[in-house]
Amino acid sequence: MDERKNAEHFLDLIQKSRRGKFKLYIGMSAGVGKTYRMLQEAHTLLRNGIDVKIGYVETHKRPETHALLDGLPLIPRRKLFYKGKELEELDLQAIINLRPEVVIVDELAHTNIEGSNNEKRWQDVLDILDAGINVISAVNIQHIESLNEEVREITGIDVQERVPDSVVAQADEVVNIDLTAEDLIDRLKEGKIYESSKIAAALGNFFKSEHILQLRELALKEVASQVQRKVETEVVLTRNIKKERFLACISSNEKTAKNVIRKTARLANYYKWYVMYVQIPKESPDKIALDKQRHLINNFKLATELGAEIIKVKAKNTTKAIIKECEDRKITTVCIGKPHLNLAKIILATDTFNALLNKLSQENIDLVILS
Numbered sequence: 001m002d003e004r005k006n007a008e009h010f011l012d013l014i015q016k017s018r019r020g021k022f023k024l025y026i027g028m029s030a031g032v033g034k035t036y037r038m039l040q041e042a043h044t045l046l047r048n049g050i051d052v053k054i055g056y057v058e059t060h061k062r063p064e065t066h067a068l069l070d071g072l073p074l075i076p077r078r079k080l081f082y083k084g085k086e087l088e089e090l091d092l093q094a095i096i097n098l099r100p101e102v103v104i105v106d107e108l109a110h111t112n113i114e115g116s117n118n119e120k121r122w123q124d125v126l127d128i129l130d131a132g133i134n135v136i137s138a139v140n141i142q143h144i145e146s147l148n149e150e151v152r153e154i155t156g157i158d159v160q161e162r163v164p165d166s167v168v169a170q171a172d173e174v175v176n177i178d179l180t181a182e183d184l185i186d187r188l189k190e191g192k193i194y195e196s197s198k199i200a201a202a203l204g205n206f207f208k209s210e211h212i213l214q215l216r217e218l219a220l221k222e223v224a225s226q227v228q229r230k231v232e233t234e235v236v237l238t239r240n241i242k243k244e245r246f247l248a249c250i251s252s253n254e255k256t257a258k259n260v261i262r263k264t265a266r267l268a269n270y271y272k273w274y275v276m277y278v279q280i281p282k283e284s285p286d287k288i289a290l291d292k293q294r295h296l297i298n299n300f301k302l303a304t305e306l307g308a309e310i311i312k313v314k315a316k317n318t319t320k321a322i323i324k325e326c327e328d329r330k331i332t333t334v335c336i337g338k339p340h341l342n343l344a345k346i347i348l349a350t351d352t353f354n355a356l357l358n359k360l361s362q363e364n365i366d367l368v369i370l371s
Contacts, residue, residue, distance in 0.1 A: 031193030
């Protein structure tokens, strides 16, 4: 058994060494200069003898950005017909066949046209990295999966194109492209982000100063947490630090579960974390409603995309099942949703809840109740 594990570990090391390096620019919104910086970097690499090519860049007709394409080798885009129109898409196979040292791939959250190799551009990027090609890409903070709820609360917009946190976590280098709210709004007013017909609408919606400030804070926190993750995983620490492990406990309640998953993902971020669902007898497959089953499957998928390991347990006593998993997996923090119960149910559940609190207290495990 040990020999097989050692062989698998060595194979994993070999595969990682063959994999391309991944650099990701993160910005608080469109127009901060992510594409501009990527193209500047491409020119620097080219001057230093690096075989760099443009796989896909979207300049949005911004003159300063478009001018930087001059002199950079482009990989022709793949042409696809969709609903009677000829459209262009990143040519994944051409990139893999040409095997440049570095390829620039913009707009990581983009949804590919039907008929493409993958549904999402971030999946294309993972394929390129697996082929041993280095990638420089960019994404706006509002497209990161675990931030979806926070972004909606800030802007009132439900962003549909999202990138799993597990993909962002694979970046070898994360760079924040930062601007003050005033500078970004000035760029917008000067016509450097959108054409003149769209400026007034943008100023009244997404580009409000209070929105930009909050999105800027999210971007700064995200990059800081990615740096912390690299410190945790790559820097040899001389101190004896307890490894954090998070356990998110969910029910079949779709909204509560989704909230617990996303919020725990933010707390855990660069730590090991699990999502646990205890299937009590009344929620066995033959008794639970089909819509609840569907919600559970969707929530498991969300948790996996955010980097969690799923634990499904059948038990009559939820508290005992949680305590057992905490012991087996050396959990340091348990996250649960705020209970939506009437007073009678709370009184009936008091003994059970106290048993959980007492056990967690004895084991020095933190309990976080998420609103």
